[in-house]
Amino acid sequence: xxxxxxxxxxxxxxxxxxxxxxxxxxxxxxxxxxxxxxxxxxxxxxxxxxxxxxxxxxxxxxxxxxxxxxxxxxxxxxxxxxxxxxxxxxxxxxxxxxxxxxxxxxxxxxxxxxxxxxxxxxxxxxxxxxxxxxxxxxxxxxxxxxxxxxxxxxxxxxxxxxxxxxxxxxxxxxxxxxxxxxxxxxxxxxxxxxxxxxxxxxxxxxxxxxxxxxxxxxxxxxxxxxxxxx
Ligand code: ADP
Ligand code: ADP
Numbered sequence: 001x002x003x004x005x006x007x008x009x010x011x012x013x014x015x016x017x018x019x020x021x022x023x024x025x026x027x028x029x030x031x032x033x034x035x036x037x038x039x040x041x042x043x044x045x046x047x048x049x050x051x052x053x054x055x056x057x058x059x060x061x062x063x064x065x066x067x068x069x070x071x072x073x074x075x076x077x078x079x080x081x082x083x084x085x086x087x088x089x090x091x092x093x094x095x096x097x098x099x100x101x102x103x104x105x106x107x108x109x110x111x112x113x114x115x116x117x118x119x120x121x122x123x124x125x126x127x128x129x130x131x132x133x134x135x136x137x138x139x140x141x142x143x144x145x146x147x148x149x150x151x152x153x154x155x156x157x158x159x160x161x162x163x164x165x166x167x168x169x170x171x172x173x174x175x176x177x178x179x180x181x182x183x184x185x186x187x188x189x190x191x192x193x194x195x196x197x198x199x200x201x202x203x204x205x206x207x208x209x210x211x212x213x214x215x216x217x218x219x220x221x222x223x224x225x226x227x228x229x230x
Contacts, residue, residue: 001070002031003191004055004159008064011050024050027064030210037185037192039206041199046212048195049085052161055193056082068159081157083165087148089136095147096132099123102151122150125180127173141168146177153184160185162194166201178204 012023025047032038040048053059054066057075066073068080081102089098099119103110110118123129126146136144145168152160165181166174182205185192196202202209 003034004032005067006030009061009066010063011054011059011061034191035189037205037207039194039196039202039209041196041202042212043214046214048212049163052163052193052195056080056161079157080159080161081152081155083148083152083162085163087144089144089147091136094133094135098147099151099154102155118154122154126150142170142173145169160190160192164195
């Protein structure tokens, strides 16, 4: 069975004041296999973020179901970690505290010594060694985004949800980080759902690419990239 299974999902947002409902996704069905790297592309506003938020458990479907390992998603869980488009770092905590906070707030306690080790490794991976004591406001947008990525990696989730993780990163750093991400995923065999604006990036990284269309926000095409994983 698929690790993630969305079946006939419709999702949207209620505007309570105006008593209207905006449908962001309509009747979307999609399966993600264990260990797969799935990229989602599509025009702005087509519902990519909404879809990944359904898997994360931050948004609930109006109709249909989203299941992980056959179980209905009812909220966030330790098996899924999200890299947010807007980083979502805690501004009053240093880079290192932001990263360790992610491990402290999980079931399956990570011992202090291992926390330090994992944090150091994650920071090395995103090229931010030496910035442990910096605060988010002292960093550039691209650097903050890299902290967000490190924070998700450090918890070693079975499912990694990434919403344009390299959107704020400059082109040169992006290439290096794409290569790092490929290495990490090959090693950990995590399942990845990855939103990107760049079809080139999708082809470079993904096993399969899903295109969501603007209206009515349904899946238009599924492309199997069909390249063997390294
Ligand atoms: P993309 O994911 O394509 O970069 P964004 O996520 O920034 O685009 O936004 C896509 C659309 O969703 C935009 O029109 C934006 O205004 C709208 N949007 C995003 N978040 C919210 C929100 N919290 N409330 C209302 N509209 C939102
Ligand atoms: P994408 O990530 O593909 O840009 P989104 O999932 O962000 O698309 O948005 C899909 C639609 O839902 C858009 O019309 C957007 O304006 C709307 N939307 C997204 N988030 C919210 C929100 N929190 N409240 C209200 N509308 C939203």
